[in-house]
Amino acid sequence: MKKGILIILxxxxxxxxxxxxxxxxxxSVSRHSSQQEQSEIQNNAEASENKSADSQAxxxxxxxxxxxQSGEKKLKLAINGQEFDVTLxxxxxxxxxxxxxxxxxTFEDFNGIEKIAYMDNALPTKGEPEEFDxxxxxxxxxxxxxxxxxxxxxxRNSNGLxxxxxxxxxMEIIGNMNEDFTATLSK
Numbered sequence: 001m002k003k004g005i006l007i008i009l010x011x012x013x014x015x016x017x018x019x020x021x022x023x024x025x026x027x028s029v030s031r032h033s034s035q036q037e038q039s040e041i042q043n044n045a046e047a048s049e050n051k052s053a054d055s056q057a058x059x060x061x062x063x064x065x066x067x068x069q070s071g072e073k074k075l076k077l078a079i080n081g082q083e084f085d086v087t088l089x090x091x092x093x094x095x096x097x098x099x100x101x102x103x104x105x106t107f108e109d110f111n112g113i114e115k116i117a118y119m120d121n122a123l124p125t126k127g128e129p130e131e132f133d134x135x136x137x138x139x140x141x142x143x144x145x146x147x148x149x150x151x152x153x154x155x156r157n158s159n160g161l162x163x164x165x166x167x168x169x170x171m172e173i174i175g176n177m178n179e180d181f182t183a184t185l186s187k
């Protein structure tokens with residue numbers, strides 16, 4: 001009889017220890033997850049502040065018209081007779097793209113977030129950041145596939161994405177295009 005009670009108590013003790021261990025593990029995972037989310041929120045806030053400061057630095061007060069920073073180039077993106085202003089940054093990949101102009105590209109929708117087009121020639125990626133967090137209007141190169149991307153929705157930080165410039169006007173029109181379209185990018 002004593003053996004039976006000891007066995008039952010031992011089993012109950014094992015269940016109790018296992019439950020405590022599971023609870024401890026869940027608490028640890030929850031804390032780690034919370035710290036990671038907090039860190040991501042802080043990083044995103046810092047990135048937003050930096051982008052905001054950069055935007056303010058490149059914006060003149062009358063009419064809130066952007067002026068190019070040193071080395072930036074102004075381009076035109078023509079779609080169905082409409083022209084949109086583009087600012088191309090001063091980076092190796094963006095400068096190579098500039099030297100390839102004019103380009104006629106066919107864009108298609110990708111995942112309801114961006115319009116993408118494939119180019120005949122590759123852009124250099126050496127020395128470029130390995131990741132980028134795009135916002136609406138960003139013109140990027142997705143290095144693994146070699147395609148240009150125009151983001152019409154905000155997206156997460158992505159490996160292989162290289163910032164080339166920004167579409168300064170007409171993003172609501174570009175984002176609302178449901179069909180594939182041909183565009184000319186020119187100096």
